Amino acid sequence: MTDDGPLPKSVLARGVTLLRACGDSGTALTLAELALRTGLPKPTAHRLIGELVRLGLVERTPDGRYRIGLGLFVLGQSAPSVRELRDAALPYLGDLHEATHENVHLAVPDGTDTLFLEKITSRRATPIVSRTGGRLPAHCTATGKVFLALDPRPPHRTLHRLTPRTLVLPGQLARDLALTRARGFGVNLEEAEIGVSAVAAPVYAHDRDPRPIAAISVTGGTRRLDVDRVGARVCAAARALTRALSA
Known part of the structure; x- marks a missing residue:
């Protein structure tokens, strides 16, 4: 369960849940923190966050944390x-x-x-x-x-x-x-x-x-x-x- 209701089932919805968690935090989060905030199983969060990093929507910091990437900012501004x-x-x-x-x-x-x-x-x-x-x-x-x-x-x-x-x-x-x-x-x-x-x-x-x-x-x-x-x-x-x- 997330704060807003049942855990989303589609891959797209789960990806959006991760993006929202990154955006709402205001700081970079660890994989464990992302899994806790979204309610996603840690392996699922790891797989999806890796794909978001590859797409440039999330970036991985040198200490292994995750935050909103420049690609998502540019997309939103457009x-x-x-x-x-x-x-x-x-x-x-x-x-x-x-x-x-x-x-x-x-x-x-x-x-x-x-x-x-x-x-x-x-x-x-x-x-x-x-x-x-x-x-x-x-x-x-x-x-x-x-x-x-x-x-x-x-x-x-x-x-x-x-x-x-x-x-x-x-x-x-x-x-x-x-x-x-x-x-x-x-x-x-x-x-x-x-x-x-x-x-x-x-x-x-x-x-x-x-x-x-x-x-x-x-x-x-x-x-x-x-x-x-x-x-x-x-x-x-x-x-x-x-x-x-x-x-």
Whole structure:
């Protein structure tokens, strides 16, 4: 079993499971760690990871660990929808970073997670765990709450706790998502990292679309992040990007 359900049966699906494990970790993993994270038998993981290395999608480090390869990065960057969205968003992300001097993200929904397509940061920004290409559970991130709040399908899964402030009770999360819809932006108050909070607003392909295709967020230290002030800036940037995408 994997965290998302039964072990996939097809070779392709098992290969994707290994790729996701490599990508989600943020660090190189040993074969034993990959087998543990994916639930794959070690001989199967060894055979498949060797094929992924041969294809250039995974690379083997000098100490025998495995990490996402350059080939997969190039392949992902070639997706037109990802490239067009990222290129359109970069000016607005840059303006937000200049205004706040904090971490700025462009994220898209990915199953039960939020996937960070882009991250702009600097030495002045609060150090945080997120990274370009990384994922975090939607229920404990500001961008993820935007997606959940505007998705008519409720999350049918166990909500894992990342910090003592993570909302894991369905009723708590439902109230928070209702507040997200009412004010127009999502807020994460130390729910993914202690001492770190975030504000996010939805981005639509067209003004009249009911569900967002992406979200923009600003993430920083809780003590210096003014939620209302930053929320207004993030909403303005998200609306501007939506207009640009609609043109």
